[in-house]
Amino acid sequence: MTKTPGSAAPCPDVADMIHSFHWSTLSALHPEQQSRVFSVRAAPPELVVTCDPCVAQTEKLDQPKPSGLSCGSQPDEESLCSDSGFGGSPAFSLGLRKLSDCSSVGLSPTSSFEEYEEEFSEGRNAEKNKTMVNWSPFVVPLQKRSPWVQVVGHAGNFQTSCDGKLLKKYCVYEQQCLQRLMSDILRPFVPGYHGMTQRDGQDYNLMDDLLSYFDTPCIMDCKMGSRTYLEEELKKARKRPQPRKDMYEKMVAVDPMAPTPEENVQQAVLKTRYMQWRETLSSTATLGFRIEGIKKSDGTCNTNFKRTKCKEEVMQALKDFVDSDVPLLRNYQQRLKELRLVLEKSEFFRTHEVVGSSLLFVHDRSGRAGVWMIDFGKTMPVPPPLTLDHRSPWVEGNREDGYLWGLDNFIDILTDLISGQRE
Numbered sequence: 436m437t438k439t440p441g442s443a444a445p446c447p448d449v450a451d452m453i454h455s456f457h458w459s460t461l462s463a464l465h466p467e468q469q470s471r472v473f474s475v476r477a478a479p480p481e482l483v484v485t486c487d488p489c490v491a492q493t494e495k496l497d498q499p500k501p502s503g504l505s506c507g508s509q510p511d512e513e514s515l516c517s518d519s520g521f522g523g524s525p526a527f528s529l530g531l532r533k534l535s536d537c538s539s540v541g542l543s544p545t546s547s548f549e550e551y552e553e554e555f556s557e558g559r560n561a562e563k564n565k566t567m568v569n570w571s572p573f574v575v576p577l578q579k580r581s582p583w584v585q586v587v588g589h590a591g592n593f594q595t596s597c598d599g600k601l602l603k604k605y606c607v608y609e610q611q612c613l614q615r616l617m618s619d620i621l622r623p624f625v626p627g628y629h630g631m632t633q634r635d636g637q638d639y640n641l642m643d644d645l646l647s648y649f650d651t652p653c654i655m656d657c658k659m660g661s662r663t664y665l666e667e668e669l670k671k672a673r674k675r676p677q678p679r680k681d682m683y684e685k686m687v688a689v690d691p692m693a694p695t696p697e698e699n700v701q702q703a704v705l706k707t708r709y710m711q712w713r714e715t716l717s718s719t720a721t722l723g724f725r726i727e728g729i730k731k732s733d734g735t736c737n738t739n740f741k742r743t744k745c746k747e748e749v750m751q752a753l754k755d756f757v758d759s760d761v762p763l764l765r766n767y768q769q770r771l772k773e774l775r776l777v778l779e780k781s782e783f784f785r786t787h788e789v790v791g792s793s794l795l796f797v798h799d800r801s802g803r804a805g806v807w808m809i810d811f812g813k814t815m816p817v818p819p820p821l822t823l824d825h826r827s828p829w830v831e832g833n834r835e836d837g838y839l840w841g842l843d844n845f846i847d848i849l850t851d852l853i854s855g856q857r858e
């Protein structure tokens with residue numbers, strides 16, 4: 436499906452899920468409990484009148500503005516990474532729906548799928564929303580900020596703003612999550628959320644640009660969990676199958692032998708089938724996470740990790756990402772251990788199915804390194820009294836997503852990598 440500049444962000448078609456959001460505002464921990472874990476100020480959302488010349492905010496959270504940043508906006512298309520494999524370079528990928536589509540050719544869906552597309556878009560336009568929380572681990576007043584870079588994800592979803600913030604196309608489910616995360620102990624691990632804003636008639640969620648803390652950063656996006664589609668998407672696919680030609684084409688571009696004879700006849704696959712295939716092709720099914728893309732400080736960007744599956748391949752990619760820098764690996768390992776501790780205590784995490792969410796790893800030459808959770812467009816509250824441990828294997832109905840299992844594996848891999856580098 437092709438995203439147009441005016442379209443909303445990709446949120447699941449979950450009109451039938453919206454009911455489940457009413458109860459979950461009870462989930463946040465008491466502020467005093469939060470401050471015992473991290474001395475981070477958690478401010479509730481408030482309505483404000485805009486004073487930002489770049490964006491007209493309709494709602495924002497009380498966040499200090501970064502200083503020393505140049506003011507100006509850059510359309511997201513200018514900063515897309517190409518899917519050019521190892522040693523690739525930034526590309527002008529105008530019109531591409533997904534950055535990771537760059538490796539394939541002829542991915543535009545045909546008109547026979549327009550109906551499907553319209554239905555999804557209509558459902559999403561009103562509902563979409565992503566919101567992120569602001570926490571700056573470093574005080575880095577940069578004199579000259581590097582251009583913002585989108586490593587993977589849907590093309591056309593982001594706009595930059597002055598003062599180190601990002602605009603992401605509105606998705607209501609993401610907004611709900613980020614608002615809740617603002618008062619959860621996970622707040623230090625998600626970008627700061629500043630409410631909704633509009634630009635050129637399009638709704639956006641305004642969030643911190645995590646790259647603004649760094650100088651010419653290296654960035655890695657890892658999709659967490661053992662499952663990348665919602666249970667609700669599976670139910671919907673069974674009830675009303677919607678074969679996708681674009682996904683068939685993406686599948687064939689990676690492995691012409693992957694489609695079944697029936698799929699070859701249809702020249703289309705169901706989204707859940709495509710997502711499952713991607714899970715087993717990569718390390719998602721075996722390790723509970725996968726590398727989606729890496730952008731190095733020299734500007735090269737690689738999103739060609741669809742077949743990066745076994746532990747050794749993942750280790751090699753991680754090693755390349757940090758240029759075999761052991762203190763940096765330790766930094767990341769430490770940050771992931773901290774995240775795990777907080778996840779295990781988080782009320783938000785216990786009560787949400789976290790699917791399709793990524794960890795964004797960022798470091799620069801100074802040795803600073805940060806890891807944040809991003810992309811909550813498919814993070815859904817589970818109906819009470821159900822809670823998740825995020826480690827149990829998924830059985831349909833239990834809503835488990837394998838997030839913590841993946842994080843355990845990630846930390847173990849970093850540990851192995853660190854000890855291997857010492858030898």
Ligand SMILES: O=P(O)(O)O[C@H]1[C@H](O)[C@@H](OP(=O)(O)O)[C@H](OP(=O)(O)O)[C@@H](OP(=O)(O)O)[C@H]1O
Nearest residue numbers: 436445446447533535536588589706713791813
């Ligand atoms: O990475 P490739 O192989 O291109 O597949 C993509 C990713 O899984 C997207 O997830 P993410 O946004 O987390 O990257 C997903 O978006 P959803 O998040 O909407 O499921 C896309 O579904 P469609 O948007 O339906 O095409 C799917 O085509």
Ligand SMILES: Nc1ncnc2c1ncn2[C@@H]1O[C@H](COP(=O)(O)OP(=O)(O)O)[C@@H](O)[C@H]1O
Nearest residue numbers: 585586587588589592626643644645646656810
């Ligand atoms: N808060 C942020 N700060 C900096 N970069 C971000 C931020 N959020 C997302 N990105 C960049 O955009 C990419 C896609 O983000 P994501 O939220 O997953 O979008 P999508 O919903 O389109 O998949 C990430 O890989 C990262 O490069």
